[in-house]
Amino acid sequence: MIVLKSVEKTFGAGKHRRKILDGIEAEFEPGRHYVILGARGAGKTTLLRIIAGIASATRGNVQRRGTISLPLGTAAGYALGKTARELAAFFANLYEVDPNDVVAFVTAFSDLNDSIDLPVASLPPSQRALLSYAIGYAIPCDFYLFDDSVTFGSASIRAAFLRAFESRRASSATILATRNIRDVGKLGEIGCLLHDGRLHTFGSVEKAVQVYQRLEIAALDPGRAYAQGLIGTSGPKSAHSYLKSHLKENGNDVGAHELLASLSVRLGASSDALTASHEALKQGSTSADMHLIQAKAAASNARFLEAMERANIVLEMVPDHREARVVVARCQEALGNFEDAAQIWLSLSDEASALRAFMRGGNWKAVLKLTRRSLETKPRDTRLLAMQARALLEVADWEGLVRGIEDLADIQREEALNIVYRLVRSENWSAVREVLPRLGRFDLSLFRGTRNVDLIIRLLGRGSAAEHAAGRHVEAQQLIDVIAAIDPGLAVPLPQAKATSTVPVGTVGPEQPALGTAEEIVRELYRLKVGRGSVELVEFNERNRAAWVAAKALVGDIDGAVPEDNSRASDPKD
Structure with a gap:
């Protein structure tokens, strides 16, 4: 049992006199687990030192029954020229336990095993802290005191200390004094709050946390600063809810509006983001992020000129702001300014978006140039090969189109078939006669019976009839020969047409064949x-x-x- 009666602690004298603890009344029972919350400078460390007996109270008294540890992590401060082994043995004798057991526990940590016989003063600060925690956990006590944390060190060492903490508190009481409210509910069952020199006890740690947070609001800037603290302790949703409540009574807090807008974007609350950023700008905010939120909202509502105006304000503040440039590029595309959009995408190294803009604008030469450049590093990219073939078709590079279709067919035959269908559908029969007979590595007959090939055959038939009707009988027969190559069973010559594709393209045979009725x-x-x-x-x-x-x-x-x-x-x- 530990009982504090009217405990006061004062530092300094005269006008520098400061009372840290003011009439503390408290009882700490064996086997119970306490969490003492308090702001920086509230006197938590002083209170633990008085409980441990290594500091005296100015007034009042402390009754102790049972062994009480030093605040864990402070043992190295008593080295006085000792080695790590000597310090471990010193505390073992002080608490009347076997020094060999304490040394064995300490040396179980590999980082300490190599330095157990070195002077503590020569150890780096991290090893001195590790040694202090190890000695504290090594010694059995009825009450364990913790100043701010129950663990220390790397992830593996912290896990080891946490296991030791769970083991010790199974049979001993623990008192943790901290200002960090994260996960404290798992470390204690009774919550206390040290505020204005007095210790207040609550039925649970959760209740103490709630009161502590309300007191923090009064102590801190009750807007942005407190909300930022909530983000680290309770998460962005709690900070978002707090800011909305805070701004109902403090609508002129520009910083709170800015933070609420940013959190709303993060949480996907677009309406809150828009309202908060508007209020922040209305009250004189100079944040580029507020203009960006407005720009994105305008773009999503098809107010493209307004969106670009807002984004350009951001770019005046931050010339290389990527998100603002993206907004401008998307708005330019929406307004039909595809070339301007494509140049912005290229400056952002977004070649996929630049290709899309060039294609929408019909700049097929630019598409061809860009796809060829990209294929140098990604030669088997199906999407790029398909775009290249489409561009070759649009710029009427028939020799290049033959190679483009074949290269595409090596990776994705269906995509190559789509390009062939697009070519035939254009009804540019001279181009069809130029390209299709020259496809060596891509055999259209492999797709015989599929919908696309049926459509291609039908279009070729229409083309051959049109050529025949226009008196270009050789050209008509060449298209029929292409049909025959795809599906020999469908080769039907035109009525009384005797021409064959042995006559060179573009010439007429010696005799005109009969046309029929x-x-x-x-x-x-x-x-x-x-x-x-x-x-x-x-x-x-x-x-x-x-x-x-x-x-x-x-x-x-x-x-x-x-x-x-x-x-x-x-x-x-x-």
């Missing part, structure tokens, strides 16, 4: 458009009437009869 031409156009194997009736709508007239002109029968609208030709099977 106007009705045959129209039926072939329709068949290729609808798809292979169709036997549906041909309905002569306005589009088919135009084809009929064109076909009649081709065969020299301008005066031939043209079917009326909505009339139907007979079914080819019939």
Whole structure:
């Protein structure tokens, strides 16, 4: 049992006289665990020294029954020229325990084993502190005193001390004096508060913590400073809640508004962030972060000009502010200024975003240049290879496109097929004839029967019919040859067309092949458009009437009869 009666402690004299403890009344029972909270300078260390008997009270008395440790971590202060071994033996004799047991406990720490016979004064401060904690835990006591912490050292050593703490408090009382409220509920069961020289006892540590926090609010700046302390002890959510409550009565606290805005961003409370940053700026805040929050909010609400104006204010304050430049780049893209956006992305080394901006702006030469540069370091990047192939298609570099499709097909054949489909869909038949027959490492026939290849074949059929109808029979046959290479079973020559792809591209054979009748031409156009194997009736709508007239002109029968609208030709099977 430890009983304090009317304990006072005064330091100094005259006008420098200061009373630290003012009539302390307290009892500490065996086997119980106490936590004494107090601000810096409240007298916690002084109180522990008086309890331990190594300092005397100015007034009052202390009754002690049972052995009481020194505040752990202070043993090295009594070395007086001793070695570590001698100091351990000194305290062992003082507490009437076996010195060999104490030395064995101390040397169990590898950091102390090598220095056990060295003078304590020669040890670095960290080893002296480690020695002090080790000696304190080595000696069995009825009451253990701790000034601020129950552990010390590296993670492994702290774990060892924590195990020793749990072992000692299983049979002994503990008194921990600290101003750190984190996890104190796990270290004690009875909470005390040392404030204005008096010791107040509460039923639980949690209650003492609550009162201590309220007293801190009164002692500290009751806004930003206290909230920052809460972040370290209770977390950002507690600080956020406190600031909202604080600002209801202290709306002119600029620092509190700034911190609330920053915490709200961190916690994802966008509405609070916007309101707090607006109030901070309204009251004269010069924080770039407040303007940035406003800029991001404006951008998210499609107020792009306002967002860029705010972001530019940030950049005037901090010229290389990355987040502000990102806001400007995104706003430029939203406003259609893709080139400006791309240049900002490049300055931020964000090549992916720069490529996106160049593509949206149709600057395919820039896309090609950038993808080629990036592929030097990432030659097998599927996304970059696909972008390169798309750019080669857009700039009409057919020789490069052949290589680009083949390189892409080596890694991702489906992506290569998409580029081929995009090329055929453009209906640039000269480009199709230039590229597709030259694909060596990419075999389109491997995709026979898939939707994309069916669409490609259908488009090629439409192209061959159009070329044939325009009198470019060699070119038409070349497209049919491409179809045959993809799916030989679908190669159907145009009516009476005798040309082959052995004639060089761009030339005409010695004799024009027969074109067939106007009705045959129209039926072939329709068949290729609808798809292979169709036997549906041909309905002569306005589009088919135009084809009929064109076909009649081709065969020299301008005066031939043209079917009326909505009339139907007979079914080819019939």
